[in-house]
Amino acid sequence: MARKMLIDGELDKPSEKDTHFDFDLFVIGAGSGGVRASRFSAQYGAKVGICELPFHPISTEVVGGVGGTCVIRGCVPKKILVYGASFGSELEDARSYGWELNERIDFNWKKLLHKKTEEIVRLNGIYKRLLANAGVKLFEGEGKVVGPNEVELIQLDGTKISYSAKHILIATGSRAQRPAIQGQELAITSDEALSLEELPKRAIVLGGGYIAVEFASIWCGMGATVDLFFRKELPLRGFDDEVRAVVARNLEGRGVNVHPRTTLTELVKTEDGIKVRTDHGEELLADVVLFATGRAPNTKRLNLEAVGVELDKNGAVKVDDYSRTNIPTIWAIGDVTDRMNLTPVALMEGTYFAKTVFGGQPSKPDYSNVPCAVFCIPPLSVVGLSEEQAIEQANGDVLVFTSTFNPMKNTISGRQEKTVMKLVVDGETDKVLGASMCGPDAAEIMQGIAVALKCGATKAQFDSTVGIHPSAAEEFVTMRSVTRRIAAGKPKTNL
């Protein structure tokens, strides 16, 4: 309540802020979250400045670019490569459908890379234009926080300018990290992987997260030999176990050499490529070694300690439910806060920030039932709880409905790859608690399911929906019989 009054008060005195500050809002970092927050704040009438590092496909402390990770070295270029790689298997499938193709179909990595760069440059331009159209002033350079209401901008020529702002928003995102393995400098991160000069013939991927499985799929689809190493039994920790197993099986089915419970201990440069040693004593040679072992928030050079902005132990900016740091005039959104590191979540946080601070409507982002996708080939998409989470959280019985089927397209192509779908339902309320899918079009299919889950749809409501025939998605509304029921009262550790 106190907060609301404070914010309303701020809104009521626009003339005062004009006289005191250069900007109502200064945003550091023009990625998904920063651009969204800036534009929406400007639409509420705020005077907004934003700064961003110069454009470069590979990010460092001093280069970045308007659009941020998502547009320049994340979602967008990744998906472009996934599209490119998917054609490989499509072409194989086409033969059974009667298409006569040459034995040797050429894939030109350089051409794809060039087109990818063209596209991200185009999007970078669009983002700049969006900011300009919204009346947001864009500065190129490195932003630092020098006071609760002051930002210092180091311009490209090295000169420094200071701007005062009523509110400062930190939206600097995150960067790929390298583990401390001997010879780690020989490896690359996802940034470089999206901009390689040559397509590797032999690629090694270290990591079990979404970035690791996506690149394994990409390179495998383009014809490379891929070895994927991760510490756990299955990739994609945190996702539904059953679906994780399906992803592992599909990766193997498409030719990725999967090495669970294995990590890398040493990288050595040789004439023949990079020699990699595993903790099982194996040795492999590769043209490229990708470390997909996590990302860290970009908080190092922001001077946050000086103004007393608290960070968590991973270096993420600590914020409250409204994205406010411990300094009342400084806020943070997106990956730099390490909450849920997804573009649409950063957009949500940016939108709610603008609403809270300049729209007179304090609003907390809602992190329940946020859907997400992993663009391995075929993709995985989920919303809500995994079976394991549901059992952990539910009071009553949990009903699990699964469907494993051969997609119609495979009946003729002969591809041996099952699609798997799963609904997790609360036995007492009939509410669908979670949905997961691994198979073609999973990400597109899950979006609508997410709307239903967000609003507490019941299994009965799923059942009453007529299917779209023939589609894969119709399986979600035709799961009639329960696969298993997990009884309530399972011992929980913290009781």
Next chain:
Amino acid sequence: MAASLGTPKLSSPTFQNLCKKCKFPIKPFSSFSHYNKPNHFGSFNSFSHPPTRSYCRRFTTRADSTNVAEPPRKYDFDLFTIGAGSGGVRASRFAANFGASVAVCELPFATVSSDSTGGVGGTCVLRGCVPKKLLVYASKYSHEFEESCGFGWNYAAEPEHDWSTLIANKNAEIQRLAGIYKNTLKNAGVALIEGRGKIVDPHTVDVDGKIYSAKNILISVGGRPFIPDIPGSEYAIDSDAALDLPSKPRKIAIVGGGYIAVEFAGIFNGLKSDVHVFIRQKKVLRGFDEEIRDFVGEQMLLRGIEFHTEESPQAIIKSSDGSLSLKTNKGTIDGFSHIMFATGRKPNTKNLGLETVGVKLTENGAIEVDEYSQTSVPSIWAVGDVTDRINLTPVALMEGGALAKTLFANKPTKPEYSAVPSAVFSQPPIAQVGLTEEQAIKEYGDVDVHTANFRPLKATLSGLPDRIFMKLIVCAKTNKVIGLHMCGEDSPEIIQGFAVAVKAGLTKADFDATVGIHPTAAEELVTMRTPTRKVRRTPSEGKTDSEIKSTAGV
């Protein structure tokens, strides 16, 4: 297949006579009479129920009949289904699962349907949804080859398509599916009888001279393509034939603007035939949202399909070189290797004996049914395309499932026709759920319309002119989403989940509260912030279009 189920014994003359003569069972009140009865006919066992289930069921039947004044009548089956397509198989299986004794009859398998050919699986499996979608998959590849060039793939030679490989693989698949359907019937304990079923009286069906009695008769014989009677119509093919042609058309005329016409136009265009579509109206897909009609027409045109609008066929002329000419009200176009009519389908109600028992038909020849799928004759029911309600496989399944519940689970159930989603597998495909904008305005008056028309990520790389169109129609008063339409890649897969939301009566605010999945096309549907237009019955209540546009200047 039917033979292996043991039907020969069933159809022995002795059995027929027995059935004809004995309206009542020999030992009507013997508790074992029904359990024993199948045993009289040896091989019947191969599809009879386990004794316990059979016994239980009969007990219920008997208990029911004791309440009736008439002496209880015994029937060969609780349910006799004519037609083993989607609706018939579903109703039969579910009825059997509820404990009913069920038989279903179906014509012998053929890829092209006629008065004497059909096959288990029906239109959907043999000459509709499934083979159509397989051909759509096949034909889409040519577009994918083009797309892939933008992603760095090169082809030394232009990929050529071999029609016979595709058709052979397609036929192997539909035969496999027909086999699966037969197995599901068998596993459910449903007796499958091959032959043409004809209703003799309200409780009797004649299958090629063999007589079966049933407490209830279900008609689920579906529909068949209809070709108008114009000179030379014998040279035309319908969709049945188009799915099983001996060779790929070089140049094909497709007459009609409905979903079948646009789907086949996409198929043959993708397989690189020269495709001409003749429609009576200005646009394809009457009944669909007007903007969708415009959009899909444009996209098909961009992919190389030639449209001849406001042209009605008048005659087909075969020339000496074997090629066909289509004469329309506007002129004559020559040189077609094939002329396909996709000019509608008609219910298969001829020669079913419906007139004799007094089952009422609509003027289109469809069977008239009430909300429970009951015809004018109380013991006769009908589901699926033969009733011409919403002619979709999943709707026939719903009707079949509801009927089984009504008849054999003591739960009178009406199929629910609101917010039934559907798709057109044109290229690009369409999917929709709920009302069109035109229907919404008519029904609700005040509606907000959100649209998006964009170039998907894939197209920016491929350089092809592919776009996606989406439309969300919101009731201004309740904020409920009452219609959702999409045309573009993956539409059918995308719309299914949203159909759950629309069916559940969710609001635009609910859509907005959902976080997007990035980067997808589907996320656009949860990120439509500003209405494209607000349609108001009373102008004073709403803003005009121009006002909206200025506020939308994000």
